[in-house]
Amino acid sequence: KVVSIVAMAGVSALALSLAACSSDSSEGGTDTKVFKVAFNQTESHPQYKALEALGDRLKERTDGRYDLEVFPNETLGSQKDTIELVQAGSIDFSMVSGSLLENFNPDFVVFNLPYVFDSKEHQSAVVNDPEITADLFSSIEDKGISVLAGFHGGIRNVYNSEKPINTPADLAGMKIRVIESDTNLRMMELMGGSGTPMGQGEVYTAIQSGVLSGAENNESIYANLKHAEIAPYYSYTRHLMFPDYLIVNPKTMDALSAEDQKIFSEELAAALVEEGDFWADEVKTSIATAEAAGAKFNEVDADAFRDALAPLVEEKLTTQVSKDLYAKVRAAAE
Ligand code: GCU
Incomplete structure (x- = not known):
């Protein structure tokens, strides 16, 4: 299934123009088009490693025509x-959280x-199944955004500087950072x-200055951005697992030949598996x-948070499209 979404992307989203905004470099006499990929996390993150490997394979398989x-x-x-x-076309690709794409098409909320x-x-399986998400992924191309694939982004939990959280009542009065x-x-x-x-x-x-009590995120961010040092209570609410999307300007891919688009699609599919x-x-x-930085992990009253x-589900599924998508997601779980 993963391969097919990317193959689908090869036809629609990748039918885009690549040239505009990438830098050229000459290596061994060949001009390599180096696409810039924006990433907001550290080099140890699974997405970073997978994207780097994708770039290497892209370069190898296109005989140095393209790199990331x-x-x-x-x-x-x-x-x-x-x-x-x-x-704007100033950079080629970015990896962005699903939540942010709601600001362009509210139907992204489902995931x-x-x-x-x-x-x-x-x-x-669901996010990269073209039968489920092809329309959604191409829905904001008129706004300059093509969605190529959805990557796993960890499971989110709350953490704070004050105390372990067990129930929603424990979060009363706490300012917790959320995505916009x-x-x-x-x-x-x-x-x-x-x-x-x-x-x-x-x-x-x-958090350090006390403007926030804490935040909610996966263990990777918590440890690698050193939040554990200043907010030592990490509580397993497991409330959210949204995908991160690799997005590209719709004009960016057009310059790729059909053959190079196919290579990109295949290697992107491989990168998705590898990242997971x-x-x-x-x-x-x-x-x-x-833990070495002093963090303490605890389980919460999971039913209370559920x-x-x-x-929220009923409040947010306001369109028929989003209701249908949600039903498909849940059907795939059963
Ligand atoms: C996760 C997610 C990112 C997001 C970040 C955040 O790490 O994978 O896409 O940017 O959380 O909370 O900002």
């Missing part, structure tokens, strides 16, 4: 800013709802806290790193 250069750590800007850069996926495998979408704000309200939207790069300082496989290790290593968040 991944810019980690928000070097090219916050995710929100890099979407604009992709739209950003609490507990919508039962597992990483369920998520990748209305859904995430409402989600945090239902979870008992108060959501504060901001880009990832500002979170450390905001990196996660188990990443979580394990991150937990160890966080019950608290249940209204």
Whole structure:
């Protein structure tokens, strides 16, 4: 299934123009078109490793015609800013959280709802099945954004500087950073806290200075962006598992020959599988790193959070498209 979404992308999304905004470099006498990929996390992240490997294979299989250069750590800007850069054609690709695409088409919300996926495998099967998401992925091309594929982005939990969280009542009065979408704000309200939207790069300082009590994210961010040092209570709410999308300007891919598009599609499909496989290790290593920094992990009253968040699904599925998508996702789980 994964291969087919990417093959589909080869026809629509990859029917795009690549030339505009990439840098050229001459290596061994060949002109290599180096696509810039914006990334907001560290070099140890599964997505970074998979994208780097994708670039290497792309270069090899196109005889050096194309390569990817991944810019980690928000070097090219916050995710929100890099979407604009992709739209403007100043950079080629960016990896962005599903939540942010709701701001362009609200139907993306389906995959950003609490507990919508039962597992990483369920998520990748559904999100990269063209029968389910082809229309969604091409729905914002008129806004300068093509969605190529959805990557696993970990499972999100809450963490804070004050105390272990067990129930929604424990989050009362706490300011918790969320990604910039209305859904995430409402989600945090239902979870008992108060959501504060901001880009990832500002979170450390905001917790450190006491502007925030904490945030919600996967173990990788928690450990590698050193949030564990200043917010030692990490509580397993497991409330969210949204995909991160590799997006590209619709004009970016056109310059690729049909053959190179096929290569890109095949290698992207391989990168998706590889990225998923990196996660188990990443979580394990991150937990160890966080514990060494003083973090304490605890299980929560899972039913209490599930019950608290249940209204969000109904509130957010307002269009027929989103209702149908949600039904398909859940059907695939059963
Ligand atoms: C996760 C997710 C990113 C997102 C980040 C955040 O790491 O994979 O796409 O940017 O969380 O909370 O900002």
